[in-house]
């Protein structure tokens with residue numbers, strides 16, 4: 213297809229490539245990739261032959277995206293088929309690509325995305341944790357203070373939280389999750405779709421004991437909320453809704469306490485938050 217196509221690639225198992233992904237890569241004029249060498253190898257393994265160097269492989273990453281954007285837009289205006297891939301999984305999901313997609317849309321070029329693997333979704337679907345509401349946080353900041361702030365804010369939501377982390381930092385992340393989410397059930401999915409694929413579940417503290425030391429391989433963390441935490445989040449929302457609708461504090465206390473059994477002090481604090 214002319215225009216920009218976002219093309220996921222396997223997370224680790226080559227058999228996960230789809231027929232459409234293969235055809236798209238085969239018919240591309242230009243493939244934008246994070247690393248031309250690894251994508252070149254992937255094309256070889258998929259038996260996609262480049263005739264006279266076509267598809268062209270253009271590196272596209274955070275450090276060269278501004279300069280690349282001009283030539284990519286020129287190629288799109290010449291009617292070229294430009295395909296965006298990343299090293300593994302779906303481009304733009306904790307991977308480069310957002311700006312080229314935004315620019316192509318802004319300039320009115322056709323943009324489509326093929327369906328394909330996202331590590332967070334693979335882990336979520338196998339986790340057995342609630343998947344009706346999801347908060348994808350990707351990589352949290354490496355600095356502990358900032359990471360904890362983001363975890364505290366994620367805890368405010370009733371949604372199941374999805375995180376990416378490098379194996380080197382996974383233990384530190386799980387320690388922080390243990391402090392903040394306490395008894396909440398979590399699942400760590402490691403090396404998904406690969407030979408040593410494994411899942412570890414329990415509280416963060418339990419998972420820390422089950423994981424090999426050092427942790428090797430790529431990991432996704434899925435955090436659920438205990439029903440008590442979910443009730444707290446819902447109760448707070450109801451307090452805010454009732455207060456904004458002009459219901460008096462006494463009636464709010466009686467309705468919310470009857471429904472959720474939360475303390476008067478919590479309700480007082482949530483009402484105070486609205487004043488600040």
Ligand code: SAM
Pocket residue numbers: 223224298300301302303304305306307329330331332375376377378401402403404405406430431432
């Ligand atoms: N775009 C990718 C996707 O669609 O999932 C994510 C790229 S991000 C730079 C890399 C992170 O994704 C890893 O650090 C890890 O947290 C997660 N990841 C990627 N592949 C994985 C796998 N096979 N098993 C577990 N986690 C994986």
